[in-house]
Amino acid sequence: MSMIAAFYSGKSILITGATGFMGKVLMEKLFRTSPDLKVIYILVRPKAGQTTQQRVFQILNSQLFQKVKEVCPNVHEKIRAIYADLNHNDFAISKEDMQELLSCTNIIFHCAATVRFDDHLRHAVQLNVTATQQLLLMASQMPKLEAFIHISTAFSNCNLKHIDEVIYPCPVEPKKIIDSMEWLDDAIIDEITPKLIGDRPNTYTYTKALGEMVVQQESGNLNIAIIRPSIVGATWQEPFPGWVDNLNGPSGLIIAAGKGFLRSIRATPMAVADLIPVDTVVNLTLAVGWYTAVHRPKSTLIYHCTSGNLNPCNWGKMGFQVLATFEKAPFEKAFRRPNADFTSNLITSQYWNAVSHRAPAIIYDFYLRLTGRKPRMTKVMNRLLRTVSMLEYFVNRSWEWSTYNTEMLMSELSPEDQRVFNFDVRQLNWLEYIENYVLGVKKYLLKEDMAGIPEAKQHLKRLRNIHYLFNTALFLIAWRLLIARSQMARNVWFFIVSFCYKFLSYFRAPSTLKV
Ligand SMILES: CCCCCCCCCCCCCCCCCC(=O)SCCNC(=O)CCNC(=O)[C@H](O)C(C)(C)COP(=O)(O)OP(=O)(O)OC[C@H]1O[C@@H](n2cnc3c(N)ncnc32)[C@H](O)[C@@H]1OP(=O)(O)O
Ligand SMILES: NC(=O)C1=CN([C@@H]2O[C@H](COP(=O)(O)OP(=O)(O)OC[C@H]3O[C@@H](n4cnc5c(N)ncnc54)[C@H](OP(=O)(O)O)[C@@H]3O)[C@@H](O)[C@H]2O)C=CC1
Structure with a gap:
């Protein structure tokens, strides 16, 4: 029997961010491996016209939860959605719900965050710092609490090259930042943001670092651990x-490349692509929850959930395998044939942006206008290039994360737990993983049917023919213009034509003789 699975049986677990990518996989694994757990409280807000209950219903009815329904048929009864909005200082939780949370919770997994890179500092501080502080305050009033697990990011200290499993201080204390957000107006915040984030690339990584400091400073007597995953990918x-x-x-870039919108990117092919599958992160998170509660380490332990130092893969290899999978299973209705040119040179990248991205978008919009439709491709392309420019920071650098605590934890697990809660990334076969990732994007994100692959291949063939035709026409037009203007071009043209004529005559003569 798995000790970790047994540990969660009968427990009341609070998860923030349960409607997010990682939160859903965390809930799924908990229900599947510990169907006897008492209850999972999730803090949910209504969104996109759906009530909290409708959101939970949708999650439980998704494909992700199919297996759970077999092992835990009463899963609906074990999930308790609590109306909450982390944008409010008291989370807007009702008195009764708050009372229940405070008196019953055994374990907290804090996953909620704003993960937008360009969020306004005020909002990023509210979600990633103030809400963490607030949750810690709640946790300190929970008599039955055994462990508080905070999910951060491996990039919270991306201004450093080598990162240890420790908390690095930020120049300005989080409390001062929280206070200042209350009285500074947006214009002033905009002005001081670059100075505050310093050599970090965005407000996300900066506020996640502040969040870690808050955890360290306000942990009191709580049993706390921090997990830092790198780039979280498909299961x-x-x-x-x-x-x-x-x-x-x-995931977004895989779609953009597969649909032929994104054909080149400023990325260093040899830089480490520190991806980590979401189920690996979840397995580590659950193992950390167990270890923190049972072994009660004296200090707050930080666990790096990264792949680079144990089983590195680089962006070049990843791009190659993504393209190879597009060959086998192309995405439907592509704009152009997929390609993945990785260049670390800024000028080359700007050239490809102009030729491979902006020019086709302009030509397509021109075609739309000619056929009486509304042009839209230039707008889509501009947004895509803006997104790509924000991700470029992460694909042109490599980081080293030490993983002593993660490896220590692995050695503490029984063979059964190492199997059920496997987070040993050395066993990961990258080529297989990336292929499944691309197929997963096609199936679960784009909702494309595998039966449509022959038609998608046919479409790519048509695009290839259009591409050849277009290039030939372009070449002939350019050549014709050149001949009209330059004596030298005319001489070269005359030379080529007469050479071809002589070449053909040479072959015609022997064949005539044979007859
Ligand atoms: C050539 C071969 C390629 C092979 C693959 C190479 C892969 C390289 C990948 C590098 C990834 C590096 C990630 C580093 C992560 C750090 C780890 C963390 O903790 S961070 C945790 C992870 N956090 C993140 O990853 C956050 C990243 N995202 C953001 O911060 C924001 O979405 C934004 C600022 C980029 C755009 O904001 P804004 O313009 O205000 O608007 P919206 O947000 O509303 O979206 C606008 C449009 O863009 C769409 N779309 C969205 N995302 C992506 C995407 N990734 N991509 C593409 N498209 C994307 C979206 O669908 C929408 O489409 P539409 O409605 O117009 O049709
Ligand atoms: N994805 C990645 O690559 C990485 C993620 N991480 C960290 O992992 C954690 C989970 O990330 P991930 O699942 O990918 O992120 P998602 O964006 O998928 O999920 C974020 C979650 O936070 C919730 N949330 C945001 N704002 C509020 C709010 N005001 N009130 C209540 N809930 C709110 C969201 O709820 P709602 O559905 O209502 O919006 C959602 O459930 C985060 O802490 C992130 O920093 C770390 C490294 C990499």
Whole structure:
């Protein structure tokens, strides 16, 4: 029997961010491996016209939860959605719900965050710092609490090259930042943001670092651990390979490349692509929850959930395998044939942006205008290039994360737990994983049917022919213009034509003789 699974049986677990990518996989695994757990409280807000209950219903009825329904048929009864909005200082939780949370919770997994890179500092501080502080305050009033697990990011200290499993201080204390957000107006915040984030690329990584400091400073007597995953990708094995449900990280770019919008990117092919499957992160998270509660380490332990130092893969290899999978299973209705040119040179990248991205968009919009339709491709392309420019920071650098605590934890697990809660990324076969990732993007994000692959291949063949035709026409027009203007071009043309004529005559003579 798995000790970790047994540990969660009978427990009341609070999860924030349960409607997010990682939160859903965390809930799924908990229900599947510990169907006897008492209850999972999730803090949910209504969104996109759906009530909190409707959102929970949708999650439980998704493909991700199919296996759970077999092992835990009463899963609906074990999930308790609590109306909450982390944008409010008291989370807007009702008195009764708050009372229940405070008196019953045994374990907290804090996954909620804003993961947008360009969020306004005020909002990023509210979600990633103030809400964490607030949750810690709640946790300190929970008599039955055994462990508080905070999900951060491996990039919270991306201004450093080598990152240890420790908390690095930020120049300005989080409390001062929280206070200042209350009285500074947006214009002033905009002005000081670049100075505050310093050599970090965005408000996301900066506020996640502040969040860690808050955890360290306000942990009191709580049993706390911090997990720092790198770039979280589709599932590796569980509940099935390739599951993904949002555009963050590489997923959006895989779509953009597969649909032929994005054909080149400023990326360093040899830089480490520190991806980590979401089920690996979840397995580590659950193992950390167990270890923190049972072994009660004296200090707050930080666990790096990264792949680069144990089983590195680089962006070049990833791009190659993504393209190879597009060959086998192309995405439907592509704009152009997929390609993945990785260049680390800024000028080359700007050239390809002009030739491979902006020019086709302008030509397509011109075609739309001619046929009486509304042009839209230039707008789509501009947004895509803006997104790509924000991700470029992460694909042109490599980081080294030490993983002593993660490896220590692995050695503490029984063979059964190492199997059920596997987070040993050395066993990951990258080529297989990336292929499943791309297929998962096609199936679960784009909702494309595998039966449509022959038609998609046919479409790509048509695009290839159009491409050849277009290039030939372009060449002939350019050549014709050149001949009209330059004596030298005319001489070259005359030379080529007469050479071809002589060449053909040479072959015609012997064949005539044979006859
Ligand atoms: C050539 C071969 C390629 C092979 C693959 C190479 C892969 C390289 C991948 C590098 C990833 C590096 C990630 C580093 C992660 C750090 C780790 C973390 O903790 S971070 C945790 C992870 N956090 C993140 O990853 C957050 C990243 N995302 C953001 O911060 C924001 O979405 C934004 C600022 C980029 C755009 O904001 P804004 O313009 O205000 O508007 P919206 O947000 O509303 O979206 C606008 C449109 O863009 C769409 N779309 C969205 N995302 C992506 C995407 N990734 N991509 C593409 N498209 C994307 C979206 O669908 C929408 O489409 P439409 O409605 O117009 O049709
Ligand atoms: N994805 C990645 O590549 C990485 C993620 N991480 C970290 O992992 C954690 C989970 O990330 P991930 O699942 O990918 O992120 P998602 O964006 O998928 O999920 C974020 C979650 O936070 C919730 N949330 C956001 N704002 C509020 C709010 N005001 N009130 C209540 N809930 C709110 C969201 O709820 P709602 O559905 O209502 O919006 C959602 O459930 C985060 O802490 C992130 O920093 C770390 C490294 C990499």
